Amino acid sequence: MDNIDNHGKIFDSHDRAILRILLEDSRTPLQEIGKAVGLSTTSCWNRIKRMTDSGAIQGYTVKVDLAQIGYQDTVIVQVTLDSHNQETLNAFARALESIPEVLEAFLISGDYDYFIRIAVKDTRDYERLLREQLYQIPGIRHSKSSFVLRTLKKADTPLTG
Structure with missing residues (x-):
């Protein structure tokens, strides 16, 4: 199935194959990408540039094992x-942005307003974060915390895996 980007260009199976390779290792040389997807190096470069220019590729980064840098729990x-009201929602969002341990925060529908993923060193670190940062944010009526016991799947896009 083809998708259309912001510039009216179609994302085809070659584009998705290129993205899968870049998601696995964004340092993969163009020659290897071209060979893997059956395109010339120039064609791969042009496709990557188009996807970058359209915003489909938003940047290149590294994957970090949080446990290796001291954050054992999620x-x-x-x-x-x-x-x-908008003022409260904006203030809450700004407060979350200032907490480095907050990895993701989603405004959601349902019984709760936000779903937040936080990295912590251990339970004491989480208790400190709650007391010193999260519960200092005005307007929180209720919260419910769950420690992640095991990650069964983690993907940034449906293209991986």
Whole structure:
């Protein structure tokens, strides 16, 4: 199935194959990518440039094993706010942005307002983060925390795996 990017160009199976390779290792040489997807180096470069220019490729990064740098645990926190006006939502979002341990935060539908993924060193570190940072944010009515016991699957896109 082909998809159309912001510039009206079609993302085809070659583009998705290139993206899969870059998702696995963004340092893969163009020659290897071309060989793997059956295209010339120039054609691969042009496709990567088009996907970058369109915003489909937003950047290149490294994958970090959080446990290797001291963050042994992941906590999922669900939060309900007292108010849902734009000012409260914006203030809450800004406060979360200032907490480095917050990896992801989603405004969600359902019983809670936010779903937050947090990296911590251990349970004491999480207790400190709750007391010193999260619970200092005005407007939190209720929260529910769950420690991740094991990650069964982790992907940034449906193209991996």
